[in-house]
Amino acid sequence: RGQLIAVKDTQGHETRYEYNAAGDLTTVIAPDGSRNGTQYDAWGKAICTTQGGLTRSMEYDAAGRVIRLTSENGSHTTFRYDVLDRLIQETGFDGRTQRYHHDLTGKLIRSEDEGLVTHWHYDEADRLTHRTVKGETAERWQYDERGWLTDISHISEGHRVTVHYGYDEKGRLTGERQTVHHPQTEALLWQHETRHAYNAQGLANRCIPDSLPAVEWLTYGSGWLAGMKLGDTPLVDFTRDRLHRKTLRRFGRYELTTAYTPAGQLQSQHLNSLQYDRDYTWNDNGELIRISSPRQTRSYSYSDSGRLTGVHTTAANLDIRIPYATDPAGNRLPDPELHPDSTLSMWPDNRIARDAHYLYWYDRHGRLTEKTDLIPEGVIRTDDERTHRYHYDSQHRLVHYTRTQYEEPLVESRYLYDPLGRRVAKRVWRRERDLTGWMSLSRKPQVTWYGWDGDRLTTIQNDRTRIQTIYQPGSFTPLIRVETATGELAKTQRRSLADALQQSGGEDGGSVVFPPVLVQMLDRLESEILADRVSEESRRWLASCGLTVAQMQSQMDPVYTPARKIHLYHCDHRGLPLALISKEGATEWCAEYDEWGNLLNEENPHQLQQLIRLPGQQYDEESG
Known part of the structure; x- marks a missing residue:
């Protein structure tokens, strides 16, 4: 039938495939001989998959729709549909039930999440215009005459937060552009x-970050990255092999050489500083089993799944083994070697209630609401355990966090979000000694803004600094870190060209108000001049107005x-920052992590704030 039955890579590792009489793929045999299987019903629908002895199964109704999913733990998620095959209800492993209602044209108009009711509203062109949650307006969407989305706005903790788009x-x-306005005065508090x-090929090769010179990506061919400039300053150069893989990266005196296995896997990363040299070893199944560096070697073991x-x-002088145990569905368990008295074998609802450090509590939506320090058995309780409490808005976003000890507050933080669920601000109150000598939360919060x-x-x-990150194109792996003191930022404040002309554009030398279209044209001209x-x-x-570029520039x-x-961010194979390198090649910050991206050790002689963890993760000092 022409079906693929085997693939052999350049190192001779062979993966084989088996099929049933109907042509369905039933077994994948890995190079080490392990088998992953799938079984089908008479209609050719997969009814169970087995990997490493763990099985996940599916059940269907007469119309061929999945109505029941059973996890490796034996827990169930169920689904219901209407006569038009639209999903109308799902109940998860944890018992959380969500319902969906559609209009005659198939648009979602109402959803329910454990009693939390959301209504969806559309215009005559079937474009989403606004959403109400618990009877209150949540987000609003606005479009231009071409139907392109221009604005999304909502209220977060009383603040009007809007995202604006241009095309x-x-x-x-x-x-x-993201904007945050004051709850009472509507004054602009934050803008980013x-x-x-x-370019002519349609590639996004130029980005202008807020308050930074333009970032230009230098490419060749069909868009392969060859370098990066910040303003007129070249910062990073890349050298590639014939397969367009990065083999050399330069940043000032920093040079990183990368080599690959014949199968295309990362084999080594060598710096002109031996401290961060790494060699990688993989098994026949393509799993990473060893990372070797001058300081240490880490070896990894895996289950059949x-x-x-x-x-x-x-x-x-170091030899440490750390085991990791999971239940059949992959939830972390206390490892029997480290916790021999533990009888826990699974978390049926996929909610971890305790680990080696904390006890956890959740609400009916599955959101973590509280965690408390775990006091080991036999330890005398002194009521000094810390309790962390988490509060959410109707969109399931964390908006309020507190940490207490001895029933006294240690830290309190509140968070603002934009309509897309991205955090745009954080306010933190910390315990300190007040003027009377009592310990209490600070009266004035520390405010952090996010763009x-x-x-x-x-x-x-x-209030002290602005830290900006430039990522590798199309990636969450950070590349360049730019830090600017707030005092330096204040010196960059200047009038726009439109404002300057309006303030002196009157016949008597006084101010004048330009129409919005003219302001927009002047703003575009100014950005082009800069x-x-x-x-x-x-x-x-300009020529039609009798003006020149030089006159406008003046x-x-x-x-x-x-x-x-x-x-420069020097990252590991996952994109986790290991070091910050100056243009002189000096390591000015470095860190070591566990396998999950948790910080173990940090060397930070220059007091640099580096909160990026695994790609897409940002560590929050208060809530984690």
């Missing part, structure tokens, strides 16, 4: 904007270039 004539995203530009079961770390470019957190700013890329369209418009306030500290 070019081809409908490509050219800008995203990122702009994008495209491919889950990590242990780590063996060896170094000079985003799509799903990537690019800016963190507080980028030294004035378009022909702008030149023609009206612009001077641009102050603040002092910035720039570092």
